[in-house]
Amino acid sequence: MRASHAFLIGALVSAVALAAPAPAGAQGRGGPPPTAKASAPIDLTGYWVSVVNEDWRYRMVTPAKGDYRGVPITLEALTIVNAWDPKADDAAGTQCKSYGAAAIMRVPGRLHITWQDDNTLRVDTDAGVQSRLFTFAAAPAPAGAATWQGTSAARWERPGRGNPAVRAGSLNVVTTNMRAGYLRKNGVPYSESAKVTEYFDLSPMPSNGQLIVVTTVVDDPKYLLQQFIVSSQFRKEADGSKWDPTPCSSTW
Amino acid sequence: MGSHPVLVNVVTRRTAFALLLWLSASGNALAQAELVGTWAPRNTEDVSRDSYPVDYLGLPLNDEGRLRALSYNEAQLAMIEHQCEGWAPVYFVQGPFGLKIWSDTEAVKGGTISFTIGAWEDRAPMTIWMDGRPHPSEYAEHTRGGFTTGRWEGDALVTYTTHMKAGFLRKNGPPQSDQATMTSRFWRHGDILTVLAVVDDPIYLAEPHIVTKSFQLATVPMLPIGPPCVTGFEGKRPGESTPHYLPEKNPFVDELTTLWHLPKAAVVGEVETLYPEYRKKIKATYVPLEPCKRDCGATPPR
Numbered sequence: 001m002r003a004s005h006a007f008l009i010g011a012l013v014s015a016v017a018l019a020a021p022a023p024a025g026a027q028g029r030g031g032p033p034p035t036a037k038a039s040a041p042i043d044l045t046g047y048w049v050s051v052v053n054e055d056w057r058y059r060m061v062t063p064a065k066g067d068y069r070g071v072p073i074t075l076e077a078l079t080i081v082n083a084w085d086p087k088a089d090d091a092a093g094t095q096c097k098s099y100g101a102a103a104i105m106r107v108p109g110r111l112h113i114t115w116q117d118d119n120t121l122r123v124d125t126d127a128g129v130q131s132r133l134f135t136f137a138a139a140p141a142p143a144g145a146a147t148w149q150g151t152s153a154a155r156w157e158r159p160g161r162g163n164p165a166v167r168a169g170s171l172n173v174v175t176t177n178m179r180a181g182y183l184r185k186n187g188v189p190y191s192e193s194a195k196v197t198e199y200f201d202l203s204p205m206p207s208n209g210q211l212i213v214v215t216t217v218v219d220d221p222k223y224l225l226q227q228f229i230v231s232s233q234f235r236k237e238a239d240g241s242k243w244d245p246t247p248c249s250s251t252w
Numbered sequence: 253m254g255s256h257p258v259l260v261n262v263v264t265r266r267t268a269f270a271l272l273l274w275l276s277a278s279g280n281a282l283a284q285a286e287l288v289g290t291w292a293p294r295n296t297e298d299v300s301r302d303s304y305p306v307d308y309l310g311l312p313l314n315d316e317g318r319l320r321a322l323s324y325n326e327a328q329l330a331m332i333e334h335q336c337e338g339w340a341p342v343y344f345v346q347g348p349f350g351l352k353i354w355s356d357t358e359a360v361k362g363g364t365i366s367f368t369i370g371a372w373e374d375r376a377p378m379t380i381w382m383d384g385r386p387h388p389s390e391y392a393e394h395t396r397g398g399f400t401t402g403r404w405e406g407d408a409l410v411t412y413t414t415h416m417k418a419g420f421l422r423k424n425g426p427p428q429s430d431q432a433t434m435t436s437r438f439w440r441h442g443d444i445l446t447v448l449a450v451v452d453d454p455i456y457l458a459e460p461h462i463v464t465k466s467f468q469l470a471t472v473p474m475l476p477i478g479p480p481c482v483t484g485f486e487g488k489r490p491g492e493s494t495p496h497y498l499p500e501k502n503p504f505v506d507e508l509t510t511l512w513h514l515p516k517a518a519v520v521g522e523v524e525t526l527y528p529e530y531r532k533k534i535k536a537t538y539v540p541l542e543p544c545k546r547d548c549g550a551t552p553p554r
Contacts, residue, residue: 041406052526053462054298056309057512060531064512064541068549070296075552108528127528157441159285159407168406170439199441201408206435206452206460213439215446215466225552230297231446231464242529252535 035118036136041158041169042202044121047243048111048212048234055230059108062252063186071188077223084187086250096248099128100148100181102190105198105214105232110243121154121171128248134173143177146192150178157199171200183218183228185252191222210236285407285440287367290474291351291467298346298465305504308426308521309514317427317456318520322502324425327495330488336481338374340419340428341398345436345449345465347375352474367402367409372477380411387414394418394430409438421451421461426521429455443469458523513539 052059055070065084073081089095099107109127116122121134134154143151157170175196183190199215211233218228308321328334344351352370357363364382371377376397387399398416402409413434421428432453439446444466451461488495497503508519515534518525 050528051462052528053310054464056518056525057508057514060518060525061512061514061534061538062540064544064548066544066548069547070298071549072296073549073552075554078552108531110528168408170441172441199439199444199446201437201439201446201448203408203437203448203450206433206450211448211450211462213437213446213448213464215439215441215444217444217466227294227468228296229294229444229466229468231448231466233448233462233464244528244532246532251540252538 036121036154036156037115037118039156041156041167042171042200044113044171044200044202044212045115046113047237047240048113049237049242050108050110051211051233051235052108053233055106058184059106063184065186067186068184068188071183071228072225073188074223074225077189080189080223081187086187089250095250096128096130096148097180097250098182098185099125099130099248100190101132101150101152101175101178102181102194102196102216102218103183104128104130104132104149105216106183106230109246110237111212111234112240112243126243126245129245132175134171146177146179148179148181150175150196171198173198173200189223190218190220193222194218194220194224205235212236284404285409285438287353287409287438287440287445288355289353290470290472291353291445292470292474293348293350293465293467295348298463304507305424306502306519307424307508308422309508309518310526311421311426311521312457312459312461312523312526313426313521314456314458314523317453317458318522319499320456321424321426322505322520323496323499324420324427325495325497326424327488330486331492331494332483332485332488332490335483335486337417337419338376338396338481339423340396340421340432341375341378341400341413341416342421342428342434342449342451342461342463343375343423344369344378345447345463346422347372349477350470350474351445351447351467370474370477371397373481378413380409387412398434405437407440411436411438421456427456429453431455432457445469513541 057063066082068081089097104125107125107127109125112124114122116133119136123132123134124130130149132149132152134152136154152173152175154171154173157172159168178192178194180192181190182188197217201213203211203213205211213231213233215231216229218224305326306322313321339347349372353367355367356365358365366382367380369378376395378397378400380400380402382402385401387401392415394415394417396417398413400411400413402411416428416430416432418430419428420426428451432451435450437448446464446466448462448464451457505520506516508514509516524530
């Protein structure tokens with residue numbers, strides 16, 4: 001009977017230990033906080049392909065000049081929409097304007113997601129040959145010159161108030177410091193003041209395989225009247241055999 | 253006194269069991285997200301997808317699904333038996349409207365028995381049973397809203413819908429069979445709710461149809477929408493033939509090719525057109541469009 005009590009008490013203690021949220025950053029006794037890679041609640045690494053079920057005619061072909069349906073642009077942006085000139089972008093060497101961080105998840109192509117180091121998740125795209133670095137750091141990285149992919153601060157969003165026993169969650173990425181670019185190939189603009197907030201969620205497919213769903217929220221005080229929100233899906237691929245790096249194009 | 257050790261044993265076991273149950277339940281509750289409220293659509297994606305009679309862009313139809321879709325004539329909606337049939341459950345993600353979600357709560361302990369996504373006048377309400385009840389027998393009645401159960405995975409609500417009536421994936425005729433199932437996920441990120449719906453249909457789809465949409469939490473509640481649908485005479489009498497198109501006779505099949513220079517394979521929902529390779533395939537033959545002259549977007553305020 002005593003053994004039975006001991007077993008029950010032991011089980012209770014284990015359950016409490018498992019269910020209680022661990023203090024932030026705690027690992028062992030006074031050890032360093034776990035790295036982003038070690039504490040990842042979901043595994044986003046691998047090769048992923050766009051599934052273009054939505055906005056087909058704005059993504060798979062180049063829409064007509066002046067077509068901005070669905071994008072809540074300002075009057076100032078409309079001037080840029082109507083002045084779109086891909087030849088001028090070519091001449092200026094800015095063919096990658098429609099491959100910036102605010103648009104790249106919407107460009108049909110493949111993602112290759114890897115850990116560059118223990119606290120940096122890297123996302124390469126074959127469309128436009130772009131690289132994004134999602135940095136998990138307590139302090140933001142110093143902002144250098146603006147780039148197409150900007151500066152991205154990442155953190156894991158965990159359910160259960162951070163309870164590490166719950167192996168689920170999302171990746172939240174906030175990107176700023178971007179060069180001005182296009183939300184769509186046909187010159188619908190976002191400015192250098194834009195901020196991109198993204199959520200990466202993982203879902204198994206009903207039969208087999210996995211999906212990443214990326215929710216992208218673009219805030220732009222200059223060219224958007226309200227947030228521009230889209231969600232894009234990617235299906236996991238077994239390997240990189242279909243990886244096909246293709247340079248930026250201003251027209252296709 | 254002699255029964256004391258037995259009592260202690262019973263009490264200890266019951267206490268342990270109750271604590272384990274509580275821990276399990278509280279862990280689960282801590283992982284859940286609040287979904288109740290009004291979620292406004294933003295409609296910044298997926299515009300103009302069912303305004304044209306033949307626009308199956310982004311759908312993975314198989315040959316049978318395509319044949320059936322191309323036979324559809326919208327004049328069927330004038331038939332009294334079709335006027336109020338409404339759209340399939342996937343329309344809650346695909347349509348232009350918001351979501352009003354409420355829960356039915358167990359009176360004593362406060363557990364969630366079900367969530368309900370409110371109806372529109374052309375879509376049935378969706379009740380998501382959270383109390384662990386099983387799906388009905390495969391021979392049970394199919395309804396317009398189907399039968400849906402839900403469970404939490406972390407803070408994502410995962411739902412599974414069966415027993416849907418045969419209907420349409422989109423309003424312009426791509427079919428959904430009564431064998432279709434739908435798996436959905438609801439992710440809440442602050443004031444944004446992203447919903448993924450995956451429709452699996454062994455009859456009409458070459459692969460599962462995936463659709464996602466994000467909503468924003470509204471501070472103003474969504475009002476009840478419209479009166480119940482009431483049928484009326486719209487020019488088609490009972491017994492008259494069903495409006496339809498014979499194979500190869502749909503007059504709208506080339507409309508988007510003419511209007512937007514889109515390849516026919518994409519317009520009629522061939523599965524290869526959903527993937528990036530197809531974009532490369534059509535690059536050489538695509539004819540750029542003239543500048544947009546009408547329906548180019550909402551005019552921004554001055």
